[in-house]
Amino acid sequence: MIINGVSIDATFAEAFPMKATRAIITAQNEKWAMISAQAMTGFATSVIACGCEAGIERVLDPSETPDGRPGVAILIFAMGGKGLAKQLETRAGQCVLTSPTSALFAGIDEGEQIPLGKNLRYFGDGFQTSKKIDGKRYWRVPVMDGEFLTEATTGRVDAVGGGNFLVLAQSQHQALAACEAAIIEMKKMPNVIMPFPGGVVRSGSKVGSKYPALGASTNDAFCPTLKGITKTDLSPEIESVMEIVIDGLSKEDIDNAMRVGIQAACDLGAANGIKRISAGNYGGKLGPFHFHLQEIMA
Amino acid sequence: MSALTFTVKQETAQRVDMSPLSCQLLKDLSIAEIAAIELQNGKRKLRVDELFEIAGTDTQQIVIKNSFAKLDFIAKDLQDGTVTVEGEAGAYLAMGMKSGSVTVNGNTGLYAACEMKNGLLTINGNAGDFLGGALPGNKQGMKGGTIIVKGNVGQRAGDHMRRGTMLIEGNAGDYCGSRMIAGTIAVMGSTGRFLGYAMQRGTLLLWQQPTLSATFNDCGSHTLAFLPILFKSFAKLDSKFADAAQAFDRVQRFGGDMAEKGRAEVLVKL
Numbered sequence: 001m002i003i004n005g006v007s008i009d010a011t012f013a014e015a016f017p018m019k020a021t022r023a024i025i026t027a028q029n030e031k032w033a034m035i036s037a038q039a040m041t042g043f044a045t046s047v048i049a050c051g052c053e054a055g056i057e058r059v060l061d062p063s064e065t066p067d068g069r070p071g072v073a074i075l076i077f078a079m080g081g082k083g084l085a086k087q088l089e090t091r092a093g094q095c096v097l098t099s100p101t102s103a104l105f106a107g108i109d110e111g112e113q114i115p116l117g118k119n120l121r122y123f124g125d126g127f128q129t130s131k132k133i134d135g136k137r138y139w140r141v142p143v144m145d146g147e148f149l150t151e152a153t154t155g156r157v158d159a160v161g162g163g164n165f166l167v168l169a170q171s172q173h174q175a176l177a178a179c180e181a182a183i184i185e186m187k188k189m190p191n192v193i194m195p196f197p198g199g200v201v202r203s204g205s206k207v208g209s210k211y212p213a214l215g216a217s218t219n220d221a222f223c224p225t226l227k228g229i230t231k232t233d234l235s236p237e238i239e240s241v242m243e244i245v246i247d248g249l250s251k252e253d254i255d256n257a258m259r260v261g262i263q264a265a266c267d268l269g270a271a272n273g274i275k276r277i278s279a280g281n282y283g284g285k286l287g288p289f290h291f292h293l294q295e296i297m298a
Numbered sequence: 299m300s301a302l303t304f305t306v307k308q309e310t311a312q313r314v315d316m317s318p319l320s321c322q323l324l325k326d327l328s329i330a331e332i333a334a335i336e337l338q339n340g341k342r343k344l345r346v347d348e349l350f351e352i353a354g355t356d357t358q359q360i361v362i363k364n365s366f367a368k369l370d371f372i373a374k375d376l377q378d379g380t381v382t383v384e385g386e387a388g389a390y391l392a393m394g395m396k397s398g399s400v401t402v403n404g405n406t407g408l409y410a411a412c413e414m415k416n417g418l419l420t421i422n423g424n425a426g427d428f429l430g431g432a433l434p435g436n437k438q439g440m441k442g443g444t445i446i447v448k449g450n451v452g453q454r455a456g457d458h459m460r461r462g463t464m465l466i467e468g469n470a471g472d473y474c475g476s477r478m479i480a481g482t483i484a485v486m487g488s489t490g491r492f493l494g495y496a497m498q499r500g501t502l503l504l505w506q507q508p509t510l511s512a513t514f515n516d517c518g519s520h521t522l523a524f525l526p527i528l529f530k531s532f533a534k535l536d537s538k539f540a541d542a543a544q545a546f547d548r549v550q551r552f553g554g555d556m557a558e559k560g561r562a563e564v565l566v567k568l
Binding site: 066 | 442
Protein backbone atom coordinates (compact mmCIF):
# COMPACT_ATOMS: atom_id res chain seq x y z
CA MET A 1 0.00 0.00 0.00
CA ILE A 2 1.28 3.43 -0.94
CA ILE A 3 -0.32 6.72 0.15
CA ASN A 4 1.04 9.90 -1.39
CA GLY A 5 4.28 8.11 -2.15
CA VAL A 6 4.58 6.77 1.42
CA SER A 7 4.81 3.02 1.72
CA ILE A 8 2.54 1.46 4.38
CA ASP A 9 4.13 -1.73 5.66
CA ALA A 10 2.11 -4.92 5.74
CA THR A 11 2.61 -5.22 9.45
CA PHE A 12 0.77 -4.50 12.64
CA ALA A 13 1.13 -2.78 15.98
CA GLU A 14 0.73 -5.04 18.94
CA ALA A 15 -1.05 -3.69 22.01
CA PHE A 16 -1.96 -4.87 25.47
CA PRO A 17 -4.93 -4.75 27.82
CA MET A 18 -4.62 -2.03 30.43
CA LYS A 19 -6.79 -0.42 33.10
CA ALA A 20 -7.65 3.22 32.72
CA THR A 21 -9.52 6.12 34.18
CA ARG A 22 -10.23 9.72 33.32
CA ALA A 23 -10.00 12.59 35.79
CA ILE A 24 -11.14 16.16 35.32
CA ILE A 25 -9.09 18.93 36.84
CA THR A 26 -10.61 22.38 37.10
CA ALA A 27 -9.18 25.63 38.38
CA GLN A 28 -9.80 29.35 38.51
CA ASN A 29 -8.64 29.59 34.90
CA GLU A 30 -7.39 27.34 32.14
CA LYS A 31 -3.79 28.24 32.85
CA TRP A 32 -3.89 26.76 36.36
CA ALA A 33 -6.00 23.78 35.34
CA MET A 34 -3.38 23.02 32.70
CA ILE A 35 -0.48 23.47 35.12
CA SER A 36 -2.06 20.99 37.49
CA ALA A 37 -2.86 18.55 34.67
CA GLN A 38 0.67 18.76 33.33
CA ALA A 39 2.06 18.04 36.78
CA MET A 40 -0.27 15.11 37.28
CA THR A 41 0.58 13.56 33.92
CA GLY A 42 4.30 14.26 34.18
CA PHE A 43 6.81 11.40 34.25
CA ALA A 44 4.17 9.05 32.87
CA THR A 45 5.49 8.14 29.44
CA SER A 46 5.77 4.39 29.88
CA VAL A 47 4.77 1.76 32.39
CA ILE A 48 8.29 0.36 32.02
CA ALA A 49 9.57 2.78 34.64
CA CYS A 50 6.85 5.32 35.41
CA GLY A 51 4.22 3.05 36.88
CA CYS A 52 1.60 4.39 34.52
CA GLU A 53 1.07 6.15 31.22
CA ALA A 54 -0.82 9.39 31.39
CA GLY A 55 -1.60 12.36 29.26
CA ILE A 56 -3.89 15.27 28.67
CA GLU A 57 -6.90 14.25 26.65
CA ARG A 58 -8.31 17.72 26.01
CA VAL A 59 -9.16 21.12 27.42
CA LEU A 60 -12.72 21.42 28.71
CA ASP A 61 -15.00 24.37 28.35
CA PRO A 62 -16.54 25.60 31.65
CA SER A 63 -19.90 24.32 30.41
CA GLU A 64 -18.45 20.79 30.35
CA THR A 65 -17.04 20.70 33.88
CA PRO A 66 -18.89 19.77 37.07
CA ASP A 67 -18.16 23.06 38.82
CA GLY A 68 -18.50 25.33 35.80
CA ARG A 69 -14.86 26.38 35.78
CA PRO A 70 -12.26 25.85 33.05
CA GLY A 71 -10.89 22.33 33.12
CA VAL A 72 -8.65 19.72 31.61
CA ALA A 73 -9.44 16.02 31.10
CA ILE A 74 -6.62 13.59 31.67
CA LEU A 75 -6.38 9.86 31.07
CA ILE A 76 -4.25 7.50 33.13
CA PHE A 77 -3.42 3.94 32.08
CA ALA A 78 -1.71 1.18 34.06
CA MET A 79 -1.14 -2.53 33.64
CA GLY A 80 -3.39 -3.44 36.58
CA GLY A 81 -6.13 -2.03 38.73
CA LYS A 82 -4.04 -1.76 41.89
CA GLY A 83 -1.24 0.03 40.09
CA LEU A 84 -3.69 2.43 38.52
CA ALA A 85 -5.30 3.22 41.86
CA LYS A 86 -1.92 3.82 43.47
CA GLN A 87 -0.68 6.09 40.70
CA LEU A 88 -3.93 8.01 40.57
CA GLU A 89 -3.97 8.68 44.27
CA THR A 90 -0.30 9.57 44.53
CA ARG A 91 -0.42 11.93 41.58
CA ALA A 92 -3.69 13.52 42.67
CA GLY A 93 -2.28 14.09 46.13
CA GLN A 94 1.00 15.59 45.02
CA CYS A 95 -0.03 17.41 41.86
CA VAL A 96 -3.69 18.43 42.13
CA LEU A 97 -4.31 18.81 45.85
CA THR A 98 -1.23 21.02 45.94
CA SER A 99 -2.10 23.10 42.90
CA PRO A 100 -3.70 26.52 43.59
CA THR A 101 -7.49 26.78 43.13
CA SER A 102 -7.75 23.24 41.77
CA ALA A 103 -10.65 20.82 42.07
CA LEU A 104 -10.70 17.19 40.97
CA PHE A 105 -13.59 15.19 39.54
CA ALA A 106 -14.26 11.78 38.07
CA GLY A 107 -14.25 11.66 34.29
CA ILE A 108 -15.71 8.17 34.03
CA ASP A 109 -18.75 7.11 36.01
CA GLU A 110 -19.07 3.48 34.94
CA GLY A 111 -16.83 0.58 35.90
CA GLU A 112 -15.35 -0.32 39.24
CA GLN A 113 -14.97 2.69 41.47
CA ILE A 114 -11.44 3.47 42.61
CA PRO A 115 -10.41 6.16 45.09
CA LEU A 116 -9.87 9.64 43.70
CA GLY A 117 -10.14 11.91 46.72
CA LYS A 118 -11.54 9.27 49.04
CA ASN A 119 -8.27 8.91 50.91
CA LEU A 120 -6.83 12.35 50.16
CA ARG A 121 -9.50 13.66 52.50
CA TYR A 122 -7.41 12.61 55.48
CA PHE A 123 -5.12 15.50 54.66
CA GLY A 124 -7.92 17.54 56.21
CA ASP A 125 -6.94 16.20 59.64
CA GLY A 126 -10.55 15.80 60.71
CA PHE A 127 -11.68 19.18 59.36
CA GLN A 128 -12.68 17.64 56.01
CA THR A 129 -16.37 17.44 55.24
CA SER A 130 -18.30 15.38 52.76
CA LYS A 131 -21.26 16.24 50.58
CA LYS A 132 -23.30 13.69 48.67
CA ILE A 133 -24.88 15.43 45.71
CA ASP A 134 -26.96 13.59 43.11
CA GLY A 135 -25.59 10.28 44.32
CA LYS A 136 -21.96 11.33 44.08
CA ARG A 137 -19.81 11.84 47.12
CA TYR A 138 -17.53 14.85 47.25
CA TRP A 139 -14.91 15.75 49.82
CA ARG A 140 -14.13 19.28 50.86
CA VAL A 141 -10.66 19.48 52.29
CA PRO A 142 -9.65 22.75 53.93
CA VAL A 143 -6.36 24.01 52.48
CA MET A 144 -4.46 27.26 52.76
CA ASP A 145 -5.96 28.85 49.63
CA GLY A 146 -9.51 27.94 50.62
CA GLU A 147 -10.98 24.53 50.02
CA PHE A 148 -9.91 21.59 47.84
CA LEU A 149 -12.99 19.97 46.36
CA THR A 150 -12.65 16.43 45.07
CA GLU A 151 -14.98 13.67 44.05
CA ALA A 152 -14.47 10.59 46.21
CA THR A 153 -14.09 8.03 43.42
CA THR A 154 -13.77 7.62 39.70
CA GLY A 155 -14.57 4.73 37.40
CA ARG A 156 -11.93 2.25 36.27
CA VAL A 157 -12.43 0.66 32.87
CA ASP A 158 -10.69 -1.86 30.65
CA ALA A 159 -8.53 -0.15 28.05
CA VAL A 160 -5.83 -0.77 25.47
CA GLY A 161 -2.25 0.45 25.63
CA GLY A 162 0.63 0.34 23.23
CA GLY A 163 -0.93 1.09 19.87
CA ASN A 164 1.81 2.57 17.74
CA PHE A 165 3.21 3.42 14.37
CA LEU A 166 6.65 4.37 13.12
CA VAL A 167 7.45 7.18 10.76
CA LEU A 168 10.54 6.49 8.61
CA ALA A 169 11.97 9.56 6.92
CA GLN A 170 14.91 10.75 4.94
CA SER A 171 15.99 13.12 7.68
CA GLN A 172 15.46 13.73 11.35
CA HIS A 173 13.68 17.05 10.90
CA GLN A 174 11.34 15.53 8.30
CA ALA A 175 10.46 12.64 10.63
CA LEU A 176 9.71 15.11 13.40
CA ALA A 177 7.62 17.34 11.14
CA ALA A 178 5.51 14.35 10.12
CA CYS A 179 5.04 13.28 13.73
CA GLU A 180 4.08 16.80 14.76
CA ALA A 181 1.47 16.90 12.00
CA ALA A 182 0.16 13.51 13.12
CA ILE A 183 -0.05 14.54 16.76
CA ILE A 184 -2.03 17.69 15.90
CA GLU A 185 -4.70 15.54 14.28
CA MET A 186 -4.59 12.75 16.85
CA LYS A 187 -5.10 15.16 19.73
CA LYS A 188 -8.48 15.98 18.26
CA MET A 189 -9.62 12.41 18.82
CA PRO A 190 -11.45 11.45 22.03
CA ASN A 191 -10.48 8.74 24.51
CA VAL A 192 -6.79 8.53 23.53
CA ILE A 193 -3.50 9.88 24.74
CA MET A 194 -0.04 9.83 23.24
CA PRO A 195 1.97 9.57 26.46
CA PHE A 196 5.50 10.33 25.27
CA PRO A 197 7.02 13.82 25.24
CA GLY A 198 5.01 15.88 22.79
CA GLY A 199 3.38 12.60 21.77
CA VAL A 200 6.51 11.36 20.01
CA VAL A 201 9.11 8.79 21.07
CA ARG A 202 12.50 8.61 19.40
CA SER A 203 13.80 5.67 21.39
CA GLY A 204 11.54 2.80 20.47
CA SER A 205 12.52 -0.36 22.25
CA LYS A 206 12.66 -4.07 21.64
CA VAL A 207 12.04 -6.72 24.25
CA GLY A 208 15.20 -7.90 26.02
CA SER A 209 18.80 -6.80 26.15
CA LYS A 210 22.30 -8.21 26.18
CA TYR A 211 22.37 -6.99 29.78
CA PRO A 212 20.33 -9.46 31.86
CA ALA A 213 19.07 -6.77 34.21
CA LEU A 214 17.32 -4.89 31.44
CA GLY A 215 13.97 -5.99 30.09
CA ALA A 216 14.03 -3.66 27.10
CA SER A 217 16.68 -2.05 24.97
CA THR A 218 17.07 0.06 21.87
CA ASN A 219 15.27 -1.19 18.78
CA ASP A 220 18.47 -1.64 16.78
CA ALA A 221 16.63 -2.84 13.67
CA PHE A 222 15.23 0.69 13.35
CA CYS A 223 18.33 2.63 14.44
CA PRO A 224 19.67 4.38 11.33
CA THR A 225 23.23 4.64 12.61
CA LEU A 226 23.42 0.86 12.88
CA LYS A 227 22.24 0.14 9.37
CA GLY A 228 25.51 -1.45 8.34
CA ILE A 229 26.22 -3.50 11.44
CA THR A 230 22.96 -5.02 12.60
CA LYS A 231 20.04 -6.89 11.08
CA THR A 232 18.41 -3.67 10.00
CA ASP A 233 14.86 -3.03 8.92
CA LEU A 234 15.83 0.19 7.18
CA SER A 235 16.60 0.92 3.57
CA PRO A 236 19.66 3.05 2.78
CA GLU A 237 17.79 6.35 2.34
CA ILE A 238 16.20 6.26 5.83
CA GLU A 239 18.06 8.52 8.22
CA SER A 240 15.56 8.87 11.06
CA VAL A 241 12.69 6.93 12.62
CA MET A 242 10.22 8.22 15.18
CA GLU A 243 7.33 6.45 16.85
CA ILE A 244 3.95 7.54 18.11
CA VAL A 245 2.49 5.41 20.91
CA ILE A 246 -1.23 5.51 21.58
CA ASP A 247 -3.21 4.41 24.62
CA GLY A 248 -6.97 4.39 24.27
CA LEU A 249 -10.11 3.43 26.12
CA SER A 250 -10.97 0.95 23.35
CA LYS A 251 -9.45 -0.67 20.28
CA GLU A 252 -11.71 1.45 18.07
CA ASP A 253 -10.43 4.63 19.68
CA ILE A 254 -6.87 3.63 18.85
CA ASP A 255 -7.88 2.60 15.33
CA ASN A 256 -9.33 6.05 14.75
CA ALA A 257 -6.36 7.88 16.20
CA MET A 258 -3.88 5.82 14.17
CA ARG A 259 -5.86 6.44 11.01
CA VAL A 260 -5.83 10.24 11.32
CA GLY A 261 -2.23 10.25 12.50
CA ILE A 262 -0.90 8.11 9.67
CA GLN A 263 -2.95 10.09 7.19
CA ALA A 264 -1.50 13.36 8.47
CA ALA A 265 2.04 11.99 8.14
CA CYS A 266 1.30 10.68 4.67
CA ASP A 267 -0.16 14.03 3.64
CA LEU A 268 3.37 15.42 3.82
CA GLY A 269 4.27 12.62 1.46
CA ALA A 270 7.41 11.31 -0.14
CA ALA A 271 8.11 14.77 -1.50
CA ASN A 272 8.80 15.86 2.08
CA GLY A 273 11.01 12.89 2.82
CA ILE A 274 8.43 10.64 4.45
CA LYS A 275 9.19 7.20 3.04
CA ARG A 276 7.51 4.52 5.10
CA ILE A 277 5.04 3.90 7.89
CA SER A 278 5.70 0.81 9.95
CA ALA A 279 4.71 -0.47 13.39
CA GLY A 280 6.20 -2.23 16.37
CA ASN A 281 5.17 -5.72 17.41
CA TYR A 282 6.50 -8.78 19.17
CA GLY A 283 5.48 -11.32 16.57
CA GLY A 284 1.89 -11.25 17.74
CA LYS A 285 2.58 -13.52 20.67
CA LEU A 286 2.43 -11.06 23.55
CA GLY A 287 -0.40 -8.62 22.99
CA PRO A 288 -3.96 -9.63 22.08
CA PHE A 289 -4.71 -6.40 20.20
CA HIS A 290 -3.30 -6.17 16.68
CA PHE A 291 -3.57 -3.00 14.63
CA HIS A 292 -2.87 -3.88 11.02
CA LEU A 293 -1.71 -0.74 9.28
CA GLN A 294 -3.04 -1.55 5.85
CA GLU A 295 -6.46 -2.51 7.25
CA ILE A 296 -6.67 0.71 9.22
CA MET A 297 -5.73 2.80 6.17
CA ALA A 298 -7.88 0.84 3.70
CA MET B 299 -54.65 2.90 34.38
CA SER B 300 -55.85 5.84 36.35
CA ALA B 301 -54.44 6.73 39.76
CA LEU B 302 -55.93 4.94 42.73
CA THR B 303 -57.84 7.77 44.37
CA PHE B 304 -59.10 7.85 47.94
CA THR B 305 -61.57 10.66 48.51
CA VAL B 306 -62.44 11.35 52.15
CA LYS B 307 -66.17 11.04 52.71
CA GLN B 308 -66.19 12.69 56.11
CA GLU B 309 -63.47 13.79 58.51
CA THR B 310 -63.11 11.63 61.60
CA ALA B 311 -62.90 12.87 65.17
CA GLN B 312 -59.98 10.58 65.93
CA ARG B 313 -56.68 10.19 64.13
CA VAL B 314 -56.31 7.63 61.34
CA ASP B 315 -53.26 5.42 60.74
CA MET B 316 -52.84 5.48 56.96
CA SER B 317 -49.73 3.27 56.87
CA PRO B 318 -51.53 0.25 55.31
CA LEU B 319 -52.27 2.34 52.22
CA SER B 320 -48.73 2.76 50.99
CA CYS B 321 -48.00 1.84 47.36
CA GLN B 322 -45.72 -1.12 48.06
CA LEU B 323 -48.34 -2.76 50.31
CA LEU B 324 -51.13 -2.44 47.77
CA LYS B 325 -49.17 -3.70 44.78
CA ASP B 326 -50.79 -7.13 44.55
CA LEU B 327 -54.20 -6.33 46.03
CA SER B 328 -57.51 -5.99 44.22
CA ILE B 329 -59.67 -2.95 44.76
CA ALA B 330 -62.06 -5.08 46.82
CA GLU B 331 -59.22 -6.20 49.05
CA ILE B 332 -58.01 -2.63 49.43
CA ALA B 333 -61.53 -1.51 50.32
CA ALA B 334 -61.64 -4.14 53.07
CA ILE B 335 -58.38 -3.07 54.74
CA GLU B 336 -58.99 -1.88 58.26
CA LEU B 337 -57.34 1.34 59.40
CA GLN B 338 -56.74 2.17 63.05
CA ASN B 339 -58.95 5.12 63.94
CA GLY B 340 -58.45 6.12 67.54
CA LYS B 341 -59.27 3.00 69.51
CA ARG B 342 -61.41 1.40 66.83
CA LYS B 343 -60.91 0.05 63.31
CA LEU B 344 -62.36 1.59 60.18
CA ARG B 345 -62.66 -0.06 56.79
CA VAL B 346 -61.05 1.87 53.96
CA ASP B 347 -64.33 2.10 52.08
CA GLU B 348 -66.01 3.49 55.18
CA LEU B 349 -63.65 6.46 55.20
CA PHE B 350 -62.98 6.90 51.50
CA GLU B 351 -64.66 6.72 48.17
CA ILE B 352 -62.31 4.68 46.01
CA ALA B 353 -61.70 5.28 42.32
CA GLY B 354 -58.99 4.26 39.88
CA THR B 355 -56.84 1.15 39.86
CA ASP B 356 -53.13 2.07 39.68
CA THR B 357 -51.82 1.20 43.12
CA GLN B 358 -48.46 2.76 42.31
CA GLN B 359 -50.07 6.17 41.90
CA ILE B 360 -52.13 7.07 44.90
CA VAL B 361 -54.11 10.27 45.33
CA ILE B 362 -55.77 11.23 48.58
CA LYS B 363 -58.43 13.89 48.12
CA ASN B 364 -60.12 16.05 50.77
CA SER B 365 -57.30 15.00 53.07
CA PHE B 366 -57.36 16.39 56.60
CA ALA B 367 -54.84 16.89 59.38
CA LYS B 368 -55.65 13.69 61.24
CA LEU B 369 -54.50 11.32 58.50
CA ASP B 370 -51.20 10.12 59.94
CA PHE B 371 -48.47 7.95 58.44
CA ILE B 372 -49.38 8.68 54.83
CA ALA B 373 -46.84 7.04 52.48
CA LYS B 374 -45.06 5.31 55.36
CA ASP B 375 -42.00 3.36 54.15
CA LEU B 376 -42.96 4.21 50.58
CA GLN B 377 -41.00 2.19 48.06
CA ASP B 378 -41.34 3.47 44.51
CA GLY B 379 -44.71 4.81 43.45
CA THR B 380 -46.11 8.27 43.94
CA VAL B 381 -48.49 9.62 46.52
CA THR B 382 -50.31 12.92 46.10
CA VAL B 383 -52.22 14.46 48.96
CA GLU B 384 -54.84 17.09 48.19
CA GLY B 385 -55.39 18.94 51.44
CA GLU B 386 -53.71 18.60 54.81
CA ALA B 387 -51.62 15.67 55.95
CA GLY B 388 -51.28 14.54 59.54
CA ALA B 389 -48.19 13.51 61.44
CA TYR B 390 -45.43 11.21 60.22
CA LEU B 391 -45.99 11.86 56.52
CA ALA B 392 -43.56 9.79 54.40
CA MET B 393 -41.96 8.34 57.51
CA GLY B 394 -39.17 5.94 56.57
CA MET B 395 -39.79 6.56 52.87
CA LYS B 396 -37.31 4.54 50.78
CA SER B 397 -37.94 5.80 47.24
CA GLY B 398 -40.61 7.32 45.05
CA SER B 399 -42.21 10.69 45.53
CA VAL B 400 -44.79 12.29 47.75
CA THR B 401 -46.48 15.61 47.08
CA VAL B 402 -48.72 17.40 49.54
CA ASN B 403 -50.82 20.28 48.30
CA GLY B 404 -51.45 21.61 51.77
CA ASN B 405 -49.86 21.67 55.20
CA THR B 406 -48.40 18.75 57.11
CA GLY B 407 -48.21 17.92 60.80
CA LEU B 408 -45.40 16.82 63.06
CA TYR B 409 -42.53 14.58 62.00
CA ALA B 410 -42.99 14.73 58.23
CA ALA B 411 -40.19 12.74 56.53
CA CYS B 412 -39.26 11.28 59.89
CA GLU B 413 -36.28 8.96 59.33
CA MET B 414 -36.82 9.19 55.58
CA LYS B 415 -34.25 7.17 53.63
CA ASN B 416 -34.56 8.37 50.06
CA GLY B 417 -36.97 9.76 47.50
CA LEU B 418 -38.55 13.17 47.02
CA LEU B 419 -41.05 14.83 49.34
CA THR B 420 -42.65 18.09 48.21
CA ILE B 421 -44.82 20.04 50.61
CA ASN B 422 -46.62 22.86 48.86
CA GLY B 423 -47.60 24.38 52.18
CA ASN B 424 -46.18 24.53 55.68
CA ALA B 425 -44.59 21.68 57.61
CA GLY B 426 -44.87 21.08 61.34
CA ASP B 427 -42.15 20.51 63.89
CA PHE B 428 -39.42 17.89 63.59
CA LEU B 429 -39.41 17.81 59.79
CA GLY B 430 -36.94 15.07 58.77
CA GLY B 431 -36.29 14.30 62.42
CA ALA B 432 -35.78 11.09 64.36
CA LEU B 433 -38.43 9.39 66.41
CA PRO B 434 -38.07 10.26 70.09
CA GLY B 435 -35.28 8.12 71.48
CA ASN B 436 -33.82 7.31 68.08
CA LYS B 437 -30.45 8.76 67.14
CA GLN B 438 -30.74 9.28 63.39
CA GLY B 439 -33.36 11.26 61.52
CA MET B 440 -33.58 11.63 57.78
CA LYS B 441 -30.85 9.54 56.08
CA GLY B 442 -31.23 10.56 52.46
CA GLY B 443 -33.48 11.99 49.77
CA THR B 444 -34.78 15.48 49.19
CA ILE B 445 -37.47 17.49 50.92
CA ILE B 446 -38.90 20.66 49.41
CA VAL B 447 -41.12 22.87 51.54
CA LYS B 448 -42.67 25.81 49.75
CA GLY B 449 -44.01 27.36 52.95
CA ASN B 450 -42.61 27.54 56.46
CA VAL B 451 -41.40 24.79 58.75
CA GLY B 452 -41.88 24.45 62.49
CA GLN B 453 -39.29 23.90 65.17
CA ARG B 454 -36.38 21.47 65.10
CA ALA B 455 -36.36 20.87 61.35
CA GLY B 456 -33.65 18.30 60.62
CA ASP B 457 -33.30 17.17 64.22
CA HIS B 458 -30.71 14.36 64.26
CA MET B 459 -30.64 14.51 60.43
CA ARG B 460 -28.00 12.12 59.08
CA ARG B 461 -27.88 12.80 55.32
CA GLY B 462 -29.97 14.24 52.50
CA THR B 463 -31.19 17.66 51.49
CA MET B 464 -33.92 19.80 52.97
CA LEU B 465 -34.95 22.85 50.95
CA ILE B 466 -37.16 25.36 52.72
CA GLU B 467 -38.45 28.25 50.66
CA GLY B 468 -40.09 29.97 53.62
CA ASN B 469 -39.04 30.45 57.22
CA ALA B 470 -37.71 27.92 59.69
CA GLY B 471 -38.66 27.83 63.36
CA ASP B 472 -36.40 27.58 66.39
CA TYR B 473 -33.70 24.94 66.69
CA CYS B 474 -33.41 24.42 62.95
CA GLY B 475 -30.73 21.77 62.36
CA SER B 476 -30.58 20.83 66.02
CA ARG B 477 -28.40 17.82 66.82
CA MET B 478 -27.81 17.40 63.10
CA ILE B 479 -25.25 14.70 62.26
CA ALA B 480 -24.75 15.59 58.58
CA GLY B 481 -26.64 16.64 55.46
CA THR B 482 -27.79 19.97 54.07
CA ILE B 483 -30.62 22.26 55.09
CA ALA B 484 -31.18 25.34 52.94
CA VAL B 485 -33.52 28.09 54.12
CA MET B 486 -34.46 31.03 51.95
CA GLY B 487 -36.50 32.76 54.63
CA SER B 488 -35.69 33.62 58.20
CA THR B 489 -34.49 31.22 60.86
CA GLY B 490 -35.47 31.16 64.52
CA ARG B 491 -33.51 30.99 67.75
CA PHE B 492 -30.90 28.36 68.61
CA LEU B 493 -30.02 27.64 65.01
CA GLY B 494 -27.89 24.50 64.70
CA TYR B 495 -28.13 23.72 68.41
CA ALA B 496 -25.73 20.85 69.22
CA MET B 497 -25.12 20.36 65.51
CA GLN B 498 -22.23 17.96 64.84
CA ARG B 499 -21.59 18.15 61.10
CA GLY B 500 -23.56 19.21 58.05
CA THR B 501 -24.47 22.47 56.38
CA LEU B 502 -27.11 25.11 57.01
CA LEU B 503 -27.29 27.24 53.89
CA LEU B 504 -29.07 30.52 54.50
CA TRP B 505 -30.25 33.41 52.37
CA GLN B 506 -30.96 35.64 55.41
CA GLN B 507 -28.63 36.65 58.20
CA PRO B 508 -29.40 34.42 61.22
CA THR B 509 -29.14 35.05 64.93
CA LEU B 510 -26.42 32.67 65.95
CA SER B 511 -25.58 31.41 69.38
CA ALA B 512 -22.18 32.09 70.90
CA THR B 513 -21.02 28.59 70.05
CA PHE B 514 -20.87 29.32 66.31
CA ASN B 515 -17.68 31.12 65.32
CA ASP B 516 -17.13 33.36 62.31
CA CYS B 517 -14.70 31.74 59.83
CA GLY B 518 -14.82 34.63 57.35
CA SER B 519 -16.12 35.10 53.83
CA HIS B 520 -15.31 32.53 51.16
CA THR B 521 -16.05 31.33 47.65
CA LEU B 522 -16.84 27.63 47.96
CA ALA B 523 -16.43 25.36 44.95
CA PHE B 524 -19.05 22.82 46.00
CA LEU B 525 -21.89 25.34 45.97
CA PRO B 526 -22.25 25.56 42.16
CA ILE B 527 -22.46 21.76 42.06
CA LEU B 528 -25.05 21.76 44.81
CA PHE B 529 -27.16 24.41 43.07
CA LYS B 530 -26.82 22.58 39.76
CA SER B 531 -28.34 19.52 41.44
CA PHE B 532 -31.39 21.63 42.35
CA ALA B 533 -32.02 22.63 38.73
CA LYS B 534 -34.39 19.76 38.02
CA LEU B 535 -36.57 20.42 41.06
CA ASP B 536 -39.93 22.17 41.03
CA SER B 537 -38.82 24.84 43.45
CA LYS B 538 -37.44 28.34 43.79
CA PHE B 539 -34.15 26.61 44.52
CA ALA B 540 -34.01 25.59 40.85
CA ASP B 541 -33.89 29.22 39.80
CA ALA B 542 -30.33 30.01 38.70
CA ALA B 543 -30.81 33.57 39.99
CA GLN B 544 -30.99 32.17 43.52
CA ALA B 545 -27.62 30.43 43.25
CA PHE B 546 -24.47 31.82 44.85
CA ASP B 547 -21.01 30.63 45.73
CA ARG B 548 -19.89 33.46 48.00
CA VAL B 549 -20.73 32.98 51.65
CA GLN B 550 -19.93 33.96 55.21
CA ARG B 551 -18.95 30.76 56.97
CA PHE B 552 -19.67 30.12 60.64
CA GLY B 553 -18.28 26.98 62.25
CA GLY B 554 -19.88 25.21 65.16
CA ASP B 555 -21.52 24.06 67.29
CA MET B 556 -18.35 24.43 69.37
CA ALA B 557 -20.25 22.96 72.31
CA GLU B 558 -20.45 19.80 70.21
CA LYS B 559 -18.02 18.44 67.58
CA GLY B 560 -17.75 21.85 65.91
CA ARG B 561 -17.51 20.40 62.41
CA ALA B 562 -20.81 21.82 61.20
CA GLU B 563 -21.17 25.02 59.25
CA VAL B 564 -23.66 27.79 58.73
CA LEU B 565 -23.17 29.39 55.32
CA VAL B 566 -24.85 32.73 54.83
CA LYS B 567 -25.26 34.24 51.36
CA LEU B 568 -23.16 37.36 50.84
